[in-house]
Amino acid sequence: MATTNCALREHAFRIFQAGIAAADPCRAIKKSLFANERHIEILLNLADSSEKRIGNWPKVHLIAFGKAACAMAKAAQEIIPAQRLSSTGVVVTNYENVMAIGNIEVIGAGHPLPDIAGLNAAKKCMERVNRAQKNELVLVLVSGGGSALVPCPADAVTLQEKIAVTDLLLASGATINQINCVRKHLSRIKGGGLARMAIPADLHAFILSDVLGDDLSAIASGPTVPDLTTYADAIKVLNCKNIWDKTPTRVRHHLEQGNLGKIPETPKPGDPAFTNATCTLIGSNAISVKAMLETSLLLGYQSQLYNEKLCGEARKAAENLAIHARQLSESGLSRPIALLAGGETTVTLTGNGRGGRNQEMALAFAIAAEQHGLTGHWTFLSGGTDGRDGPTDAAGGIVDQDTVWRLRESAIMPQKMLDNNDSYNALKISQDLVITGATGTNVADLQVLLIHPTHLE
Secondary structure, eight states, rough: OOOHHHHHHHHHHHHHHHHHTTTHHHHHHTTTTTEEESOOEEEEOOTTTEEEEOOOOOEEEEESSTTHHHHHHHHHHHHHHHGGGGGOOOEEEEEGGGOOBTEEEEEEOOSSSSOOHHHHHHHHHHHHHHHTTTTEEEEEEOOHHHHHHHHHBOOOHHHHHHHHHHHHHHHTTTOOOHHHHHHHHBBBSSSHHHHHHHHHHHHEEEEEOOOOOOOOTTTGOOSSOOOOOOOHHHHHHHHTTTOTSSSSSHHHHHHHHHHTTSSSSOOTTGGGGTTTEEEHHHHOOOHHHHHHHHHHTTTEEEEEEEEEEEBBBHHHHHHHHHHHHHHHHOOOOOEEEEEEEEEBOOOOEEEEEEOOHHHHHHHHHHHHHHTTTTOOOOEEEEETTTTTOOOSSSEEEEEETTTHHHHHHHOOOOHHHHHOOOOHHHHHHHOOEOOOOOOOOOOOOOOOEEEEEEEGG
C-alpha cells in the first residue's frame, strides 16, 4: 500500500465519498415508495418489507423540505402517477441545492439562519397541507436543515426574533437537540405542528436523518411526529447556555406563557394529530458510517469504528482522537488502520474568525497530533455530508502530519488561528480544505483517520 501523503489523502476522500453516496436520497425514496394505477405502497421499515402502508388515495399532496428535498421530491414524483398528484408540489431547500423540477415549485431559503424566503415558503407548505381533505394523503419528505429552511414563528414572535435566538444558540455551543427544543416551541410547524394541520387527511413522512441516534422528533425539529419536550425544557436550554437574558423579550414572554399553560403545548404521543400519521426512516449517519467501513476494508485498511455518535466540543473531540491514535500506534500496528466516526460536534465561539465545526476539528487534530506525539504517516478528514461546513464554501478539512509545518512556513501560528475560530483561513493557507460543493443530502458529519506506521514501510 502506498504511504505518501497524497495516497492517504486520496483514500480518505474516497472513504468519505462512500459515506455520502450511501445517503443518496433519490435511491432511498425508490427503495421505500411504490405505486401503480390501483394503489400506493409505502414501506414503514426498510429492514422489514412486510411492514407496509397501502392506500388508494385519489390525491397526494407533496411537500418536501431540507437539504435533500429536491432529490427526494424528484424521486417521489417519478413514482407516483401524475393523476394522483394534487396541483403543484412544494419543495424548500437551501440555495446551493436548488434545481428545477417539472410541476414542482422549488424555493431556495436560508440556512443555517432562517430568512424571509423561508418564511414565505413555510406559509406555502401550510397552505398545501391545510388544503388536504379526508382520505387524501399528505406526503412529507423531510431531511436535515428543515428547521431553518421553513421557519414559521408563533404569532407572538417575529422572524427576526427567531433568527436572533437561533444565532444565540449556535454561538453558545448548544447541541442540535437543544436548538430544536427551543425552535419547536417558537414554531407553528415544528414539534408535530404540521401533522396537526393535516387533520383530517392521512399523512406519511419519509425522513432522512441528520441527527445522532435518529430521534425522529429532532430531525428538522420533528414536524410530523410527537414532541416529548416542553416549554419548560426550552426555557431550561436558554438558561443553561447563559443566553436567557440575551433572548428577545417577546420570545421569553411566549415561552413563559406556554410554561404557564396559557399557550397550547406541542402535540404529544396519543394526540389525534397522529391517528392517521406514519413515517419511515430512509437514511442516517449510521448507514453512511457502515459504508465507510466497507470501503476502507476494500482499500486494505484494518478498519475500526471509533465512535458512531461523536459529539461535544470539536477541538476536545479532536484531541481525544489524537491521544487514542497515538496509543494505538505505540501498541504496535500490524497493518495500516482506518479509524472511522460519525456524528455532530459543536463549537463555542470565542473568536471572530471564519469556519465550521469540521474545519475546527481538523485544525485542532493537526495541532493535538503534534502536541501528543502521533508519529507515522497519517491523514485526518472531517466533513459535513451536505458539502457545507458552517457559513463557508467548504465541507470540512483534511490534514496530515505536515499541516502544522505548512502553516508555520507561511508565518501562521496554528494555535492562534484555532483560538480565533479561524479554521477556514488556516486550512485555506495550508491547502487542507475539503471542497465538494452541495451534495444534495445531509446525514450530519463523517470523520476518517488513516494511519500508516513507519515500521511497516
